[in-house]
Amino acid sequence: MDFAFTDEQREFRSLLRSFVDREIIPVAREWEREGRYPAEIVAGMADMGLFGITVPEEYGGLDLDPVSFAVVFEEIARGWMGVAGILGSHSLACRMIATHGTDQQKRDYLPDLSTGRRRTGIALTEPEAGTDLQGIRTTARLDGDHYVVNGTKMWITNARYADPLPVLVKTDPTAKPAHTGMSILLIEQSLPGFTVSRDIPKLGYKGTESCEVVLDGVRVPRDRLLGGVEGSGLKQALSALEWGRVNIAARSVGIAQRAHELALEYAKQRKAFGQPIAEFQAIQLKLATLATNLQAARLMTYWSADAVRHGRADAQTGMAKIFCSEIALEAAIDAMKVHGGYGYSTEFEVERLYRDSILMSIGEGTNDILRTVVAKALVRGDVTM
Structure with a gap:
């Protein structure tokens, strides 16, 4: 290995690290x-070609392998997790269009999406349907050569910039099982x-x-x-979410990496009883645990x-998302403890890591749902195993 x-x-x-620094x-x-x-940061990411990381090269993208894809989100989240979210939803939608779109849809959207001239996201969640996507109520009724769409979507990242916005709908609300009547427009x-x-x-976020x-x-x-055939929407969305779990795991690592850096730097500078607090065993134990868990994540x-990269990986991506997200929160809390009272102050960066890690x-x-997966x-x- x-x-x-x-x-x-x-x-x-x-x-990437130089750009973030x-x-x-x-x-941030x-x-x-x-x-x-952060319009200037978005422009910088576009200049680096990062909006094309999941777009095939034939449409102007970078078409990164999944490990390089993870590195992008680890490094960007190390600087500001919310900015990584701008790139995350866009990249998952691009992946979905590239994998499932018709040739015409790919030609119409992917070249501009790869450069950031267009941006996108994914509209799945609703006021009464989050984890249970089969419970969505947004409908799309075919009327001639158009679908008439009615419904409400919630928690949509990039909503004001996504054009097009892939939206999960029910083209057949009576279908049993429900997923056979779901599509993406x-x-x-x-x-x-x-x-x-x-x-x-x-x-946070x-x-x-x-x-x-x-x-x-x-x-x-x-x-x-999407794809020109009704009834494939949930499968199309779930295929993107597999990459999404890698995205979240990598963002979690970025948060934990920054927590480690800040805790170590502060421990070496802050003095108590005439010496840096890094010399105290209690602080050393926290630093060692934080670094060990970071590397494991x-x-x-x-x-x-x-x-x-080698095929379907529900279990592996689920494990990574569960473990890394919980390590991110633990790292943020430990970094706050190393900072003492200053860790609770909004004048220090570490409190933002705590707020971002919870998401x-x-x-x-959610992690409990992924445990069942x-x-x-x-x-x-x-x-x-």
């Missing part, structure tokens, strides 16, 4: 406090009846917007049905990403 990066991956990671970390705390959208923002109604206030989207009689051309992320155990499927895969024999 080879745990080493290729020369290309090492160079790519170094480029130069363009994100110096402004101030911009988050101001509620400012690529809905452009200019269509009448498409409204981003409000931004949802959040504890700032920098990107999370919005409610109302679809009121939106008439969507029939050729915007990183290896778990790369292992799961490599499994995706990692919720997004892309992992268990079922083990029972089926899809993976052995």
Whole structure:
């Protein structure tokens, strides 16, 4: 088993880290406090080609392997997890279009999506349907050569910028089982009846917007049905979410990495009783545990990403997402404890890591739900330990 990066991956990671150190970390705390959208950072990511990381090369993208994909989100989240979210939803939607879209849909959207001229996201969750996607109520009724879409979507990242926005709908609300009547439509923002109604206030995950989207009689051309065939929507969405779990695991590693850096730096600088607190055994135990768990989470992320490269990997990506998200929260808390009272101050970066880490155990499927996914895969024999 080879745990080493290729020369290309090492160079790519170094480029990403330099970008984060130069363009994100110096402004993240101030911009988050101001509620400012990080347009300059987004432009920088576009210049680096990062909006094309899941777009095939024939459409102008980078088409990264899953491990390199994970590295992107680890490094960006190290600087500001919310900014990684801007890239995350976009990349998963691009992957979905590239994998399941018709040739015309790929030609229409992927070239501009790869450069960031267009951006996108995924509209799955609803006010009464989160983990249970088969419980969505948004409908799409075929009327001639258009679908008429009605419903509300919640917690939609990139909602104000996504064009098109892939939306999970029920094209046959009476289908049994429900997933056989679900489809995805690529809905452009200019269509009448498409409204981003409000931004949802959040504890963390700032920098990107999370919005409610109302679809009121939106008439969507029939050729915007992803893949051109009804009834495949849930399968299409779940295929993207497998990469999404790698994304969340990697973001969690980024949070934990930054928590480690800040805790170590503060422990070496802060003095008590005439010496740096890094000399006290209690602090040393926290630093050692944090670093050990960080490295374990990183290896778990790369292992799961490599499994995706070789085929379906529900168990591996589920394990990674569960473990890494919980390590991120633990790392953030330990880093706050190392900082003492200053860790509770908004003048220090570490409190943002705590707020951002909490989402990692919720997004892309709650950890308890993913534990059942992992268990079922083990029972089926899809993976052995």
